[in-house]
Amino acid sequence: MGSQQREGAGEQVGQGQGHPHITTMPLMLELKYEYFPFSWPGRIKLLELVFAFFCLVCSAPAFLGTQHYFILVVVVFLLGTIFFSLYYLCLAEPLNKLQVNWLMVEFWFTAFAAFLYFTAFIAMLAEFCPMESEEDKVWIDANITAGVFGMFNFIVYSAGTYLIYVEWKQPGGAAPAAPQPA
DSSP: OOEEEOTTTOEEEETTTOSEEEOOOOOOOOOOTTHHHHBHHHHHHHHHHHHHHHHHHHHOSOOSHHHHHHHHHHHHHHHHHHHHHHIIIIIHHHHHTTOOOHHHHHHHHHHHHHHHHHHHHHHHHHHHTTOOOSTTHHHHHHHHHHHHHHHHHHHHHHHHHHHHHHHHHSSSOOOOBOOOOO
16 A cells, blocks of 8 residues: 555655655657658768768867867867757657747757858868978878868858758758659
8 A cells, every 4th residue: 555646636645755756658759760861951960970070080189279179169069960960860859849940940050060160170271281290290180181071061061051041941841852762
């Protein structure tokens, strides 16, 4: 005779405890992986994640201020891109209950990411391209490579910004479909 159920309240009151325990159903998430291989915005997000990984691998560890700025930009927007990837993968239904225009948020996030990637890759290339040192050649080349991957990510984020804008301004809000593999 451990607990009683109150009718209609959805609460269980433990005997001798004096405070209610609320019983709720667990959140069920459905994985919608079709977004990534079958739509251009999904493919763009995968490219953003891959290029960000290579930016981090090539530029870390950071010793100069330019590298710190570059890594800050890469990490912040990598985390944001992971969030939006998870949003499209499994979090769209629960997060849409918040009454936020997520497409507009994603547009401004992606546009800001493109701008900051532009400044970061220019800073990296301006800092490391003129450097010459035989003993630090591998480190310099790795940072130049990081700047080039940052440039690639700038291009990809710019394309993503355009595709999100087109989707945002469409009456139905549907993303342009990628061609199906034969």
